[in-house]
Amino acid sequence: MNMPVLGRTMLALSLSAALFVPAVAHAETLSIWARASSSNAAQHMIDLWNASHEDKIELTTIPDNQMVTKLATSVQAGDVPDLISFDLIFMPDFMKAGFLTDLTDTLGADPNQAKVAQAFRDLASYDGKLYGTGFTPDVSILLYNKGLFTQAGLDPESPPKTVAELEKFAMQIKEKVPGAYGYYFSGSCGGCNIFTQAPMMWASGATLLPTSGDAPAMDGTGVKEVLTMLRNLWTAGAIPESAEADTGANFQATFETGTVGMQGSGGFAIAALKANHPEIDFGIAPLPGVNEGDASSFVGGDVIAVPKGSKNAAKAIEFIQWQLTDEAQLNALAKNLILPSRSDLADNEYFKAEPRYITTAKAVGIGKTPYAFKFNDMVNADQSPWLTMLQTAVFDGDIDGAIEAARETMRGIAAQ
Secondary structure (H helix, E strand, C coil): CCHHHHHHHHHHHHHHHHHCCCCCCCCCEEEEEEEHHHHHHHHHHHHHHHHHCCCEEEEEEECHHHHHHHHHHHHHHCCCCCEEEEEHHHHHHHHHCCCECCCHHHHCCCCCHHHECHHHHHHCEECCEECCEEEEEEEEEEEEEHHHHHHCCCCCCCCCCEHHHHHHHHHHHHHHCCCCEEEECCCCCHHHHHHHCHHHHHCCCCECCCCCCCCCCCECCCHHHHHHHHHHHHHCCCCCHHHHHCCCCCCCCCHHHCCEEEEEEECHHHHHHHHHCCCCCEEEECEEECCCCCEECEEEEEEEECECCCCCHHHHHHHHHHCCCHHHHHHHHHHHCCCCCEHHHCCCCCCCCCHHHHHHHHHHHHCECCCCCCHHHHHHCCCCHHHHHHHHHHHHCCHHHHHHHHHHHHHHHHHC
């Protein structure tokens, strides 16, 4: 006689339970923008994530010269990707403009973030807050032709350790090897030279780009010394005449002829030379400073951040933290001969067969990136104060005047 009551009770409980079944989380598809020049490296990272996570990420490649305008427009329109990877030099401007999400609480507490190269950590901070981290780095190094070193009577395993040695070795190559030049740089490319000449200046303590109208600019040991070294090599004919008009189109092409002893270059040179010019025996070394023991590099490449207004910010941050793990840094980057952004992983199993990658990866740890607003105006623009200074000092010989003019123009830009 109790069965009907029990049955009704069980039915009620079943219905109640059905009403309170927790919702099953569904997978999301996140969007990421990456500039064209780093999209290959970004795709390796995305592929590894997609192979092991329910939430997927889709890459949209943006032309390098459109990224700044496109992000600014999308933030203002409220239509942004979930993640964005971009040239790290724009980080100060994007943070100041309020385009990026504050990641201080989550990323700042991540132990892997503390292992990221200092250059990335410095550049991604603004007003005491953290807005991003390293993603796909590149770095500048000294590239040298071991065959020409040997022909000139130099030790091919001992690259220059100071700016003075660099000048001495370049002169010796010019004098001892018929048809050879000691050094090369693209004389009409501002970006090329902030990447390759500037580290020799700040390795000795110089401050180059100002952060405000009254901040130090082109100041300290290294600025005049490096410009003087370049001027001496130019007047001695140790630099090819074609360097003066090179806008970067022949940034590495002249070295690839086998007639150039040394030049500043980037980590990308290793794969390119091995694939296209196996006949050139080349070495990689840090860019030297004025004093032995001083060495530095320009840490370039891309940072990753979450744009303000991202619709999947929590999952986007999860990806940013994941890409700093050993798994991602080694299996997505190092395995594909791409530099990790974590300095502690420079010497890894994938680089052991090619020690030149280890040397290059270690340069990420000792390098820096100029922290400056309006970087384009100061450095990359046609007739920028940085490029004008370099050309006036090296090709015209007015070193002191060039430095002073650059200092005043840069401060004027920073004060705007």
